[in-house]
Amino acid sequence: MKKGKALIILGVLLVVIDQVIKVLVKTHMTLGESIPVLGNWFQLLFVENKGMAFGMSFGGVIGKYALTFFRLVLFGFLCWWIAKLLKGEKKVPTGVFIGLTLITAGAFGNIVDCLCYGLIFSESTYDTVATLGSYAPIMQGKVVDMFYFPLWTWPDWVPWLGGHIFFEPVFNFADSCVTCGAIYLLLFHWKFFAKE
Numbered sequence: 654m655k656k657g658k659a660l661i662i663l664g665v666l667l668v669v670i671d672q673v674i675k676v677l678v679k680t681h682m683t684l685g686e687s688i689p690v691l692g693n694w695f696q697l698l699f700v701e702n703k704g705m706a707f708g709m710s711f712g713g714v715i716g717k718y719a720l721t722f723f724r725l726v727l728f729g730f731l732c733w734w735i736a737k738l739l740k741g742e743k744k745v746p747t748g749v750f751i752g753l754t755l756i757t758a759g760a761f762g763n764i765v766d767c768l769c770y771g772l773i774f775s776e777s778t779y780d781t782v783a784t785l786g787s788y789a790p791i792m793q794g795k796v797v798d799m800f801y802f803p804l805w806t807w808p809d810w811v812p813w814l815g816g817h818i819f820f821e822p823v824f825n826f827a828d829s830c831v832t833c834g835a836i837y838l839l840l841f842h843w844k845f846f847a848k849e
Contacts, residue, residue, distance in 0.1 A: 657739050660750055664758040671762035671826040675797040679770070680784070684777045687801070695802055700823045701777060701795035714793065721767045721792040728764060731757040749842050755834030762827030763796050770794035798823040 682688070682699040689696050703717070735753050738745045771789025789795075801823045807814040838846065 656747070656750065657736075660735065660739075660754045663751070664754050664761075667755065667758035667826075667830055668762050668765070671759070671830070672765060674799065674826050675762075675766065678799045679774060679777060679797050680782055682799075683782055684779050694804055695800075697799050698801040698823050699777070700798050702798050703795055717767075718792050721764070724760060724764050724767065728757065728760045731760065746842060746845060749838065749845055752834045752838035752842060755830045755837070759827040759830030759832075759834065762825070762830070766796040767792055767794050770797070796825070798825045798828070800824050800826075800829070 678697065678699050682697070684699055684701065687696045687698045731753060735750065735757065738750065738753075768791060771794035772787055772791060773785060774783040774788065775786030776788035777783045802820050803818045805819050807817050807819065809815040
């Protein structure tokens with residue numbers, strides 16, 4: 654059970670880091686404000702995501718409820734699966750647990766935004782930072798994104814890409830956890846999942 658406690662500590666730590674960053678951005682930056690970190694290559698750019706990844710939306714208010722419910726179900730499934738693997742007799746590589754914990758913690762970090770941020774913060778605008786208040790009912794909060802890496806702009810002569818920024822999405826720490834966990838599992842533990 655030591656492994657289970659270590660995974661819980663790791664998951665909680667990742668969620669806390671994610672939420673501290675998001676709360677600091679939400680309460681200290683106006684919407685659209687940008688702070689250069691490494692010149693123009695890496696910026697803190699405050700945007701809010703109304704729906705799915707990369708700013709896509711899904712069916713208005715009803716779609717947002719459905720999406721948040723789906724996230725909750727997925728989070729519950731991941732927790733159940735990790736617990737099942739921990740209790741199983743079959744030896745599971747530690748890396749599998751770490752990858753699944755990264756994904757689970759990242760998913761939960763974004764769930765917190767959807768569930769709670771509309772209830773505890775005022776709406777962020779281009780002129781004012783958020784304070785304590787309320788801007789939306791439960792499950793209708795917006796996800797806070799802030800990491801932006803506009804590494805370069807494609808030359809105009811490149812078909813379909815010309816004039817576009819190489820990596821345009823703005824993302825958060827939770828998104829990074831999900832992405833890194835998934836890539837790590839695919840690269841180093843795909844044989845385990847193929848057998849599962």
